[in-house]
Amino acid sequence: MSSHGTIIPMTSHKCGPLSGVAEVPGDKSISHRALIFGALAVGETKITGLLEGEDVLDTAKAMRAFGAEVTQHGPGEWSVHGVGVGGFAEPENVIDCGNSGTGVRLIMGVMATQPITATFTGDASLNKRPMGRITDPVALFGAASYGREGGRLPMTIVGAANPTPATYTVPMPSAQVKSAVLLAGLNAPGQTVVIEKEATRDHTERMLAGFGAEVSVEETEEGRVITLTGQPELKPQEIAVPRDPSSAAFPVCAAVIVPGSEITVPGVSLNSTRNGLYTTLVEMGADIAFENAREEGGEPVADLRVKHAPLKGVEVPPERAASMIDEYPILSVVASFAEGKTTMRGVKELRVKESDRIDAMARGLEANGIITEEDEDTLIVHGMGAGGVPGGGTCQSHLDHRIAMSFMCLGMAANNPVSVDDGSPIATSFPVFEPLMTQLGAKVVRDEI
Known part of the structure; x- marks a missing residue:
């Protein structure tokens, strides 16, 4: 179950064509960052379209605990009165980040260069995830960390005084x-440099520049070199959060696999560091039109018109992984309805997400009659074609919102209902998933315990 609720078993039944408009929530990555950057600015940052899932709400609570004034004015409408770079107060209590790896890792980065101490924890899933990937680089700034064996939460960070x-x-x-290191660099004098060999989502760099920080990005033989000049005064902003491409993936993929479907998903972010799924779906033969392309809140967006179409298996190259790392679970569902096999390489990062997503999807697909293969860095799904997936299985969600939603989408097109042991984690990122999918024509029900 999620950190904030009880277990909710759920079952998805085969449905007729999906149709209508799917207004998915605001982007989770940008919502986290809008709250954090607002807390680091001097003055009032106004945010519209904020995702109000549990993960983001936990980040809002954390920003209050560090001294920022965070206020909700209406659905998706928030304001943050910031305390300035280096202005965090020491929190009185443990910071509970629930299920959010993004929230805890970014916040650890921010406070690591401030002369305060904070202790972080999360739900059972988050407390299993590796934090050494954050504590190792922030130690270079002078921060110290004390956690459980293997660098896991609960963990105390002692920020660097100098x-x-x-x-x-x-x-x-x-x-x-990358973002945690850049955020740590905000309160360090001089220049902090981050080098990434493979480009990842660039919301932090975009938002740093938008708030007035001096940041440059250079493509070199070493990779992507990001240079940040520390100790800026960040200026408050008005942020319109675009709709989340990772959440949009679920109604989009459901429409792709359910015969006769046609839906529209308006205002989806098409940031080039996030759109790998949509590139892959088109390669598989999906009928997706990108209409009314425009820019909102510094992010490229478009309206997606999606129709069911026959699909073929493809090879997804490893260099695409960073741009679709959260979408492999739902892609593996789509691959189940394709003709031929789909091979997803370079996906070992899935092993350390909210769950081991490679294992979780492989076991769940197999429980529904689909053949899979896996190794440490690869997942292969042998497609059964439209109408060929037996279904009928019960899958473990492993406290992972994307696993739960993926199997609910599988049930919409499988020949027999598909169940998950616990759908409560869906609220962490997509609290309106059930009513939204029901409005489109899906049959997702909560089971009696």
Whole structure:
């Protein structure tokens, strides 16, 4: 179950064509960052379209605990009165980040170069996830960390009283690690340099520049080199959060696999560091039109018109992984309805997400009659074609919102109902998933315990 609720078993039944408009929530990555950057600015930042899932609400609570004034004015409408770079107060209590790896890792980065101490914890899923990937680089700035064996939460971070800037090469493609190091660099004098060998989602760099920080990005033979000049005064902003491409993936993929479907998903972010799923779906034969392309809140967006179409298996190249790391679970569902096999390579980062997503999807697909293969860095799904997936299985969600939603989408097109043991984690990122999918024509029900 999620950190904030009880277990909710759920079952998805085969449905007729999906139709209508799917207004998915605001982007989770940008929502986290809007709250954090607002807390680091001097003055009032106004946010519209904020995702009000549990993960983001936990970040809002954390910003209050560090001294910022965070206020909700209406659905998706928030304001943050910031305390300035280096102005965090020491929190009185433990910071509970629930299920959010993004929230805890970014906040650890921010406070690591401030002369305060904070202790972080989360739910059972978050407390299993590796935090050494954050504590190692922030130690370069002078921060100290004390956690459980294997660098896991609960963990106490003692911020550096006299931080020094750092140069750090990110050892794995991770926007969370890159962002944590850049956020640590905000309160360090001089220049902090982050080098990433593979480009990852760039919301932090975009938002740093938008709030007035001096940040440059250079493509070199070493990789993508991001240079940040520390100790700026960040200026408050008005932020319109675009709709989340990772949440949009679920109604989009459901429409792709349910015969006769046609839906529209308006205002979806099409940031080039986030759109790998949509590139892959088109390669598989999906009928997706990108209409009314425009820019909102500094992010490229478009309206997606999606129709059911026959699909073929493809090879997804490893260099695409960073741009769709959260979408592999739902892609593996789509692959189940394709003709031929779909091979997803370079996906070892899935092993350390909210769950081991490679294992979780492989076991759940197999429980529904689909053949899979896996190794440490690869997932292969042998497609059964339209109408060929038996279904009928019960899958473990492993406290992972994307696993739960993926299997609910599987049930919409499988020949027999598909169940998950616990759908409560869905609220962490997509609290309106059930009513939204029901409005489109899906049959997702909560089971009696």
